[in-house]
Amino acid sequence: MKLKFLLAGGLILFVSTSQAQRRFRKSDDVESNYVPSNLFSPAFHTEKGNEFHAVNGDPGPKYWQNHVDYVINANIDTASKTLSATESITYTNNSPDNLQYLWLQLDQNTYKKDARSNFVTGNQPKAADHTTGYQLETVSIVVNGKPEVASYIVTDTRMQIRLPKALPAHGGKINLAIKYHYTIPGAFGARTDYTDTKNGKIYEIAQWFPRMCVYDDSQGWDTLPFLGSGEFYCEYGDIDYSVTVPWDMIVAGSGELVNPAEVLTQKQLARYTAAKNSDKTIMIRSADEVTQTSSRPVNKGALTWHFKMANTRDVAFGASKAFMWDAARINLPGGKKSLSMSVYPVESAGNDAWGRSTEYLKGAIEYFSAKWFVYPYPCAVNEAGIAGGMEYPGILFDGITDKTKDLFWVTAHEIGHNWFPMIVGSNERRYAWMDEGFNTFIDVYASDAFNKGEYAPKRDGEYAPGGGNPADEIVPVISDPNAPTIMTAPDAISEKYRHPITYFKPAFGLILLREQILGKDRFDYAFKNYIRQWAYKHPRPDDFFRSMENGAGEDLGWFWRGWYYNNYSLDLALTKAKYVKDSPAYGIEVTVVNKEAMAMPFTVEVKLKDGTKQRMYLPVETWLQNKSTTFTINTNSAAESVTIDPDNALPDMNRKNNTAKVD
Known part of the structure; x- marks a missing residue:
């Protein structure tokens, strides 16, 4: 996720003051605060590896994780701004434990007036900036094809379903059916919203269906409420979803559109097919066509767009009658292909703006795939709206007014999240640095690679906030006695420190590891091995630490201790x-x-x-x-x-x- 960064000046002044007041200890005629035994104390890893998380940082021989498949049929009522849906969930318990109850995430409840998030973020919503959250019409357990009313309670953004009998361990399955609706939040939704353009509203729909919480070997049920900063931790599975909207709207969603012939005109279908084989961007719906009724199939009142996405942890979509639409082929290692697409209003068109979005998206995916791990999904979508930098599997919500380098940087950053945490499925609700920090790190190099460095170097925004040398700009953060550490829970990090601690410091730490400590070859080998071993799984911080140490052949306990668990300064x-x-x-x-x-x-x-x-x-x-x-x-x-x-x-x-x- 892209966040604004407001730091630098005031903290630089603080550093000057703190340095003037610093008192060194004198030992052996050397004025120094350095204590070697503190930094290099033994036994950084306090726990041994086990059958689930191996000592070398790989998944252990008995590693397990649960699985969940969804089938969802949704409808958007544009008059009432309401999304209604029916959801079928098939949940498989691969754990060694019998589960007497289930927990689900209900993120839309964060917009309720009494939501816990209102009192944590430091940004109290306006009186009108609320919805009533999820309205659950029915919650059922399906037994032999017949729904039985479930016993459940809702606590803030979580729902517990209390089972009549435990779900068996080692492969037990259960089917749930949920019917619900909610009011789509307006601009205050931040991640999910709607906004006006001159040719119609744009709807950005995310966190829109009840999702299973993760049950893992670290936490059991991970039921942290959604508070805003700590983002997501979701289980993997297949998602089959359909979205019914007025006939004149375009829907762009995660995964593959499986019924293009039903929702596109013949001309659009031909262009869509051609784009799959074109390195150059092909316009599927032009600016002129946005206002032409002929650019949509014959008026049927409503059309249903059907998508499928395999081995994913979430899906999201955008919908609007104002969308222009273009696409181009993505070339992946091993001869594989995918499709880069962008949807945006005419206000965002132009070669200095969203007219190059598909090119940017294609370039970033091709780089990340060649460098780290092959992009696994059939397409990727960049959607222009007011979420302004938000990521979901296979789709990005980027800023409607973004242009040139800013649009490239945010596009590369948000699609990079498909590697962290959507392929490598870390718990970003607890460890945001394994999401934002890793991704900020990889998109620095993507900027160097794109179009022979057209937008390089990336030294502002997500990386060096003031646009200068990152090594100098991290100093005020580390030197601030009030700054939290990287390992602090994301929801416990105030807005002042969110970007420098969650994005900047962990990203620069990986730069130091790669370029100063390990060297590029050893770092890249170990990092790629970590990605490969934990793709579509749930690593913990210790898995990353151990994986890098073993893959690179280096004891890095001193670095994890000083950089991640503390804000140790260097002079x-x-x-x-x-x-x-x-x-x-x-x-x-x-x-x-x-x-x-x-x-x-x-x-x-x-x-x-x-x-x-x-x-x-x-x-x-x-x-x-x-x-x-x-x-x-x-x-x-x-x-x-x-x-x-x-x-x-x-x-x-x-x-x-x-x-x-x-x-």
Whole structure:
């Protein structure tokens, strides 16, 4: 999800003040707050691996997860702004436990006046910005094809169904039937809403059906209420859904449209088919055609759009009579194909705006597929609306006014969520960094790759908030004593810190791992193995930590401890650069002090008087025992200066002490 970032200036002022007040401990004549035994204390992993989560970070030999399939038939009443639906759920209990009750998510209840989310987010809704949430007409357990009234209770955004007899372990199945309706929230819906355009309303429909909560080996039933910041944790399965709307509307949804001949004109069907074989974007419904009744099938009062999506954790859709529509083929590794599509109003058209959306979406998916894991779904849709940056499997809700680099960046970011957390199914309601942080990391490189770096580098918005060097911009966050850590529950992170802690810091941490600590080859191998092992499964943080350590062959407990569980600062200071025996022939003796709680490997660069430069890399083991290190750089000619971290790649809080003239 895309969130606005409001940081930088005030915190930079704070850092200057805090540094002035800092008091160092003096030990062995070195002023430093660094304690090696704190950072490198043993036994970072306090639990052993088990049969479900292996010690090497893979799923264990007895790993299990439950499965859920949905069949949903929905109708949108555009006069009353109401969605009504019937839902059939087939739930399979693969766990080793008999389940006496079931829990379901009811996210639409977050819009009720008494919803818990109203009192947590710090953004109290206006009096009119509410709905009555889900109106459950019937909730039934289907036995031998016959519905029996279920016993259930609703608590905020959760529903518990109390079973007459336990659902057996190791493959027991149950069928549920739910009939419901709710009022679609207006612009205040944020993730699901409707808004006006000059040719009609756009409906963005998400979190629109009761979904099974996850029952896993970590939590049992994971019943955290939906409060807004902590997003989703859903079970995998197949979803077959139909949406009935007025005849003149276009519906763009997750998954494959299985009845195009029933809802498209012959001309549109031909263009739609052609787009599946075209690298260039093909217009399926043009700006001129939006206002032409001939651009829709003969008036039938209503049309039903039928979609299917396999092995997914959710679906969403957009609907509007104002939609333009274009598409192009996505080329995937191994000769596989998918379809990139965009729907948007005429106000968003243009080559500097949504006219390139399909190209952006195609480019991002092709890059992520080649680099990390092949995109698994038959199509991907970018829909223009007011949600302004929200992701669901196979569909994005991006900003109706986004243009050029902003549209590319948000498109790449939101489709990237199909890898994290929709393919790698982490629990973003508890660990948002495994969702937003991972995805922010991968879309940095997507910007470098797209169209020979047309919108590179990505150093603002989701990554470096102020548009500058990310290593410098993370310093105010780490140095702020009030900043939470990455491991803080997402709903417990205030708006001030949400972006820097949930998106920016974990993304930059992966950059450090890849480019400074492990190297690109080892990082990429381990990271791809993590994705492959946990695709369509539910990893925990420890699975990621163990997977990276084992795949890269590196004990990274110090990094997880300092960067994820704490906000340890880094200040490497070059305190001496002096010729050995006062002669360049014997090299330069250099002393570097680690003044703060974090440690990092680092590079030292010598600038020679003949204009050449010489570099030396020191690993993190440099700091295993000592607060300072003294070493000799062998040179044969006179030098001007020595600099540590010459590329400004490390989050060093004081760069003024990074360079010294050679004596």
